[in-house]
Amino acid sequence: MPTNLPAEALSKWEEVQKARTPEERLRKLQEFYALVPKHKGTEKLLKQVRRKIARLREEVVSKRERRRSTGFFVEKSGDVQIVLFGFTNSGRSTVLNKLTGRKVKISPSPFTTVNKPETGVFTWNGVSVQVVEAPPVIENLEDTLTSRALALVRNADSVAITLDASSNPVSQLLKLGDILRKGGISLKRPKVYVSVEPNPSRNGNIIRIRGKLRGCTLKDVERALAELGIRNKIVTIHGEADLNSIEEYVTMMLKYKPPIIIMTKLDTLTHEEADSILEKIRGVVRDTLVIDMRRDLNSVKSEITEYLMQKLELIRVYTWGRYEKQPANRPIVVKKGSTVLEIAGRVHSSLHENFRYALVWRRGDLGRRPVKVGKGYVVEDLDIIRIVGT
Incomplete structure (x- = not known):
């Protein structure tokens, strides 16, 4: 260790040396990494630390996987998962019930949702959104309920910060944002952002560049991901990224989750008070969707879905089987930049293995002749695809 x-x-x-569990050692090692100056003289040290973090994370994740059947975990159901995150009595259960049609018990007593997360699903324009109600947050990162809530957010696609408009919502927002940051969750999209998702085809890593690689090649990135133990994933790199920034984002705890702000109990205020509070909240969180739960339910669902599609860079693709009279009613929701071969893997592994070509109808062109394309063809929103195998 350099002196x-x-x-x-x-x-x-x-503190790293004294850590007793893999989880504690991982957390302390990440904190140590953040404190090391980033310059030429520390490059080797930082690389070694990143490798240690990757190995520890693999150990921790493997341990967590074994506990999932009995642990505090919600398997993703649907196309997008969002977590309702807020203090007790902030209206999380009310929001869940309204969005999904569930009838979760609502109580004025604090800490009603503590034993297990409540979940529900709503669908809008073919996109299925799973809503998870996290336990109430306590202003203490070591608290079990807060740790559980943060774990649910880390596993989700987006965090829906739920604020009680009748009880100083700006203060709630600032406190919850601070808790999320300390828990390793960023609400602001960083300059270099890397998303890592399972590759359904399990045929190695698929790397997508949404920006530019600086000082490294695609082969360098592939090698680094392999060394970090990342396999059979779809890795999307956003921004102008060098190898260090990619490794740092992948190995560090900080994860970007697009936020939604949900305002409850506005109906307990006068119109003037409610409008004033909404204006203040929007002033604090620019470029973030702020939902007024007094509004029409369909408008709320539409806004949430379209916002998530934009922030998560998702598109809808419809499949059309050779012997079907019309395209499927429900789309497959995938990341922008997905290819027809990846769509084939989502439909069935045999279609991926035996892929020959695909026929594609663009939006509005259903009456025209389809375009015959190869496996590398990049699909667009609302494309209709027929996959032909051997």
């Missing part, structure tokens, strides 16, 4: 590190970093390294 010319800042005292705070050296002190944190001692």
